Amino acid sequence: MKNIIFTIISFIIIGFLFACDFESNTNQRTEAFEEERQSREPKRLKEGEIMTAALEWGEEIADSAQVQLIKTLQKAIQENGVDGAVDFCHEEALPITNRVSENFGVEIRRVSHKNRNPSNVAREGKEQEVLDAYLYMTENNEDPQSNVQKMDDQYVLFTRPIKLAAPLCLQCHGSEKDIQEATLLAITEKYPDDKAVGFELGEFRGMWSIKMDKKEVIKSRL
Numbered sequence: 001m002k003n004i005i006f007t008i009i010s011f012i013i014i015g016f017l018f019a020c021d022f023e024s025n026t027n028q029r030t031e032a033f034e035e036e037r038q039s040r041e042p043k044r045l046k047e048g049e050i051m052t053a054a055l056e057w058g059e060e061i062a063d064s065a066q067v068q069l070i071k072t073l074q075k076a077i078q079e080n081g082v083d084g085a086v087d088f089c090h091e092e093a094l095p096i097t098n099r100v101s102e103n104f105g106v107e108i109r110r111v112s113h114k115n116r117n118p119s120n121v122a123r124e125g126k127e128q129e130v131l132d133a134y135l136y137m138t139e140n141n142e143d144p145q146s147n148v149q150k151m152d153d154q155y156v157l158f159t160r161p162i163k164l165a166a167p168l169c170l171q172c173h174g175s176e177k178d179i180q181e182a183t184l185l186a187i188t189e190k191y192p193d194d195k196a197v198g199f200e201l202g203e204f205r206g207m208w209s210i211k212m213d214k215k216e217v218i219k220s221r222l
């Protein structure tokens with residue numbers, strides 16, 4: 001609980017960081033010192049600028065990964081039916097996000113409080129904290145938004161909520177009346193510990209979680 005509140009507060013603080021950007025600090029530096037500093041570290045961005053850049057870049061990466069997944073899903077359903085597409089997702093979902101990760105030089109995951117693939121459990125630390133914060137907001141009828149958190153000196157974590165936005169999703173994640181028997185069979189066979197059923201349309205399903213090296217964030221904006 002303490003962690004959730006802390007994470008929500010840090011969402012708010014990050015908003016302030018974007019706004020003020022440590023301007024007052026910068027003004028106190030002498031010009032000569034500033035010039036010298038810039039010549040030593042030409043690509044150094046301020047913390048707030050890195051967070052803003054990470055937010056923009058994260059949206060681009062998540063869009064790209066999402067398009068890849070949905071294209072593949074639709075094709076698999078057309079060719080093999082919904083139950084056949086379960087096998088396809090089982091084989092392809094993680095390799096697809098891994099390929100997009102390699103392209104961008106980041107680590108992309110989809111994590112959920114009610115996960116299907118056991119690999120998609122949130123990791124202890126920032127990832128779990130943000131997921132808890134998103135769930136807390138959802139339970140309190142707030143609409144959670146994309147976010148960036150500092151993980152340590154080297155990494156930041158971009159997150160974006162995933163909603164069960166399309167009726168199509170219900171065919172594999174909805175309640176009993178939405179899922180055909182053959183599909184349910186395919187799901188239980190591949191995922192004996194499946195928790196990803198019983199969702200309603202529009203419900204919070206989980207989140208994109210993208211771990212970025214700050215250096216890569218800076219490079220992405222050059």
Ligand code: HEC
Pocket residue numbers: 073082083085086087089090091093094110111112114115116117118120162163164165166168169170171172173196205206207
């Ligand atoms: C054909 C069945 C099918 C449909 C339709 C489907 N999914 Fe899934 N979904 C799966 C399977 C299978 C997995 C596990 C993939 C894996 O093994 O990595 C999964 C995993 C996920 C995950 C990752 C977290 C977890 O539980 O492992 C999310 C998030 C998700 N689906 C959201 C959606 C959304 C949103 C839609 C609608 C756009 C959707 N799914 C439509 C079958 C489906």
